[in-house]
Amino acid sequence: MLIGELAELAGTSPRTLRYYEEHGLVRAGRDANGYRQYDDGELRVVHEIRTLLASGFGLDDIRPFVACLRAGNSAGHVCPDSVAVLRRKIAEVDDYLGQLTEVRERLHDQLNQALESPCRRAR
Amino acid sequence: MLIGELAELAGTSPRTLRYYEEHGLVRAGRDANGYRQYDDGELRVVHEIRTLLASGFGLDDIRPFVACLRAGNSAGHVCPDSVAVLRRKIAEVDDYLGQLTEVRERLHDQLNQALESPCRRAR
DNA sequence: CCTTGCCTTGACGCCGGTGTCAAGCCGTAC
DNA sequence: GTACGGCTTGACACCGGCGTCAAGGCAAGG
Numbered sequence: 001m002l003i004g005e006l007a008e009l010a011g012t013s014p015r016t017l018r019y020y021e022e023h024g025l026v027r028a029g030r031d032a033n034g035y036r037q038y039d040d041g042e043l044r045v046v047h048e049i050r051t052l053l054a055s056g057f058g059l060d061d062i063r064p065f066v067a068c069l070r071a072g073n074s075a076g077h078v079c080p081d082s083v084a085v086l087r088r089k090i091a092e093v094d095d096y097l098g099q100l101t102e103v104r105e106r107l108h109d110q111l112n113q114a115l116e117s118p119c120r121r122a123r
Numbered sequence: 124m125l126i127g128e129l130a131e132l133a134g135t136s137p138r139t140l141r142y143y144e145e146h147g148l149v150r151a152g153r154d155a156n157g158y159r160q161y162d163d164g165e166l167r168v169v170h171e172i173r174t175l176l177a178s179g180f181g182l183d184d185i186r187p188f189v190a191c192l193r194a195g196n197s198a199g200h201v202c203p204d205s206v207a208v209l210r211r212k213i214a215e216v217d218d219y220l221g222q223l224t225e226v227r228e229r230l231h232d233q234l235n236q237a238l239e240s241p242c243r244r245a246r
Numbered sequence: 247c248c249t250t251g252c253c254t255t256g257a258c259g260c261c262g263g264t265g266t267c268a269a270g271c272c273g274t275a276c
Numbered sequence: 277g278t279a280c281g282g283c284t285t286g287a288c289a290c291c292g293g294c295g296t297c298a299a300g301g302c303a304a305g306g
């Protein structure tokens with residue numbers, strides 16, 4: 001499979017696939033051409049990457065998940081390394097959720113206060 | 124008040140104050156020196172900016188709040204323009220909270236699933 | 247032969263708020 | 277005189293995941 005095809009199948013771009021490869025996530029062989037040749041399994045890898053990215057993971061965090069998939073597991077998150085990252089990310093997300101909730105309340109308070117208060121016009 | 128003093132009082136840096144000025148948020152007069160001379164009121168302005176930045180606002184969003192303060196209001200969020208931004212931001216935050224919550228659940232599910240599943244070692 | 251369309255590597259742009267370095271002016275203290 | 281500390285403007289560096297342009301190779305089809 002060539003890079004354009006894989007990109008199409010994975011719903012992304014060749015540029016992106018090269019980027020992933022450059023960061024050690026996706027693997028490709030080479031044609032006599034010099035063209036990248038992708039194994040069928042890489043499609044799953046790319047999907048895994050995209051899903052995790054969408055969940056707020058960074059490429060570095062994703063590496064263990066890819067390794068896990070390559071090791072023949074049915075999912076990338078079942079290996080110890082993945083689990084460790086998973087736990088860390090969950091903690092981060094929880095933390096962030098907490099902060100965001102506080103912010104939300106502050107903003108709500110300000111809004112309510114504004115709706116009750118008179119104001120001079122700005123400028 | 125000179126830039127270093129204001130920076131100190133506001134808990135930030137001269138660089139940052141110049142940046143705010145460059146973006147039309149903070150105002151400064153000039154000495155014969157060419158040195159920036161700050162009015163006392165600017166301290167409140169800078170505080171307002173910092174607070175809003177910490178809540179996830181961008182500098183552009185903050186502008187109406189500053190205008191509101193300058194208009195003599197006791198708080199930056201009581202003017203119509205500020206309220207509009209406030210509503211928009213609240214909506215953004217709510218939306219983001221929703222997404223983050225979904226992500227959190229996905230991650231929890233994956234973690235639980237991982238804890239039940241056997242796995243081959245990665246690599 | 248020329249076009250078209252795939253591929254290659256390399257490199258800069260973006261976003262946003264700041265750190266940081268450069269080179270130089272100003273005033274005060276020694 | 278000179279050293280020092282505060283100020284000035286200008287400009288590059290950072291982070292991360294790409295978009296996008298440049299310049300070129302390779303294969304197929306007219």
